[in-house]
Amino acid sequence: MKPIALNLDAYSHKKAIVQKLRSMGMPTPKTEHYRYFGIKPILERDYTFLPPEPGAIEPGDHLEIVDGRVAQAPKGLYIEHLPQVRVDDSHYDQIYYISHLLAPATIQIEIEEDMELPITHKFTQNGAFIPYRIKFLVHEGVKFKIKEEMVVVSEGSLYFYGYDIQIAPKGEVRLVSNRVTNIEDFALFGSHSIEVGKEATFTLFTFDLGNAKTIHNYHTILHERASHEANHVIFAKRQARLGNTFHIEHRGKEATTTQRSRNILKDRGRGIFDGLLIVKNPAKFASITQSSKTILLNDGAYMVSKPQMEIYTEYITQASHGSTTGHLDEEALFYLRQRGIALEEAKEMLVLSFLEEIFTRLGDEELRREFIAIYEERQ
Numbered sequence: 001m002k003p004i005a006l007n008l009d010a011y012s013h014k015k016a017i018v019q020k021l022r023s024m025g026m027p028t029p030k031t032e033h034y035r036y037f038g039i040k041p042i043l044e045r046d047y048t049f050l051p052p053e054p055g056a057i058e059p060g061d062h063l064e065i066v067d068g069r070v071a072q073a074p075k076g077l078y079i080e081h082l083p084q085v086r087v088d089d090s091h092y093d094q095i096y097y098i099s100h101l102l103a104p105a106t107i108q109i110e111i112e113e114d115m116e117l118p119i120t121h122k123f124t125q126n127g128a129f130i131p132y133r134i135k136f137l138v139h140e141g142v143k144f145k146i147k148e149e150m151v152v153v154s155e156g157s158l159y160f161y162g163y164d165i166q167i168a169p170k171g172e173v174r175l176v177s178n179r180v181t182n183i184e185d186f187a188l189f190g191s192h193s194i195e196v197g198k199e200a201t202f203t204l205f206t207f208d209l210g211n212a213k214t215i216h217n218y219h220t221i222l223h224e225r226a227s228h229e230a231n232h233v234i235f236a237k238r239q240a241r242l243g244n245t246f247h248i249e250h251r252g253k254e255a256t257t258t259q260r261s262r263n264i265l266k267d268r269g270r271g272i273f274d275g276l277l278i279v280k281n282p283a284k285f286a287s288i289t290q291s292s293k294t295i296l297l298n299d300g301a302y303m304v305s306k307p308q309m310e311i312y313t314e315y316i317t318q319a320s321h322g323s324t325t326g327h328l329d330e331e332a333l334f335y336l337r338q339r340g341i342a343l344e345e346a347k348e349m350l351v352l353s354f355l356e357e358i359f360t361r362l363g364d365e366e367l368r369r370e371f372i373a374i375y376e377e378r379q
Contacts, residue, residue, distance in 0.1 A: 001049035001129055003158065004040075006098065017087065017101045027094045033245040033274055036304040037215050042187045047129035047158055051104045054081040062118035067125050068132030068161070070107060074117070081105035085135055088164065088193035092247045093217040096191035099160040102131040106164075111138045116145040121161070123154045123186070131160040140168040140197075147367075149178040152212070155185045162191040169198040169223075176205045176367065180374055181212035184239060190216035196226040198252065204230040205362055208242040209374055215243040215272065222283075224252030231358045232261040233371070236269030236301070243272025243304075250283035254317075257287070262355055263294040265301035272304045277321075279311045286313075290321035295328060295354055297347070348376070 004026060008018045029040050052068030057079065060072035073079055085106045088096065100106070123130075138144050167173050173194075181188060196202045200223075208214060222228055228248065236242045248257050263271040271294065279286045290307040307321040328350050336346035352372060359368045 002046050004043040011101050017097050021097050024094050050128045050130050052132050064120045066122040068130045080108045082108050091219045093191045095189045099131045103133045106133040106135050108135040111144045114143040119148045122151045125154050127156045129158045135164040138167045138171045141170045143172045146175045152181050152183050158187045160189050165194045167196050167200040172201045174203045179208045181210040181214050184211045186212040188214040192218045194220045196222050198224045201227045207233045207371055209235045211238045211240045213241045218246045220248045222250050222255040226255045228257045230259045234263040234271045236271050237266040240269045245274040247276050250279045250286045253284045259290045261292040266297040268300045270302045274306045276308045281312045284313050284315040285317045287318040292323040294325040
């Protein structure tokens, strides 16, 4: 199956999604958020289509999803497989709708009390095209922490996946994604929709490291006095293309968004940060900030950084954005070398110092050590 040759007529039972895709059209190299990703050869490739079917779920200490199927889950976690769910009708990414169209069922989980949930995604099928969706319904006032990691052993495969997260008023969700994808001939499209209710909070940390081709597209809606903080680290090497794109909409007054992106690129690696913050007319007194900073470790690396804002109200509390791209500070390297530190060690010290702001905000020393170890392995 070639994803670009999708026959929409075969999915008349999902009429609303089909209509949305007909109006948007299929993604192409001219689609804005895929313009620098190189989408055409990925979608025109012929894969074995393997839609995941629900099966037996083993008890375990974490949620494990293998090729789109729930393989194990903690006892007491209520999981449903729903053939149709309500979707975000204003997402900007066609693949969000394609993944909902092709996934036989959405994995839906209700979070009714405070909890932490480790999630492991395993990708094991070679030459496969696998779509799946996960939906979390977080109840009012509930604090929910997710720690996500990925294990990739498949080659020549394409996966579409994503989260739909609905956070009720005064809920708090913290998602930490450790996305190590170290197989070059592997592609992953994550298309996510997050709705943050009144006085609710959504905090996001993403760490994308490796050699593969992965992109994550986030549509986030903020209601009155909602808060969103997003922190992103990319380390791309060899021929990797790793990216994050966003449409973050302020729909209620006094909402806040803070984005930080820190990118390290090596060899011919490409990084993408394409973030659009939108403040609607009713969303008065918003506070929005974006910061993207990139270090290129050699001349062949390439960064696409596009922090953007659209503001439709004159009543704004704060609005700032900025982007910088450059090489390591030669004066700082010289200073370290003069004190007897080897060149590669000096470079690593500067890179890790560059990431320290996000590690500090992460506030998890174990994860910090883990991510530093992953970075050092990739050097």
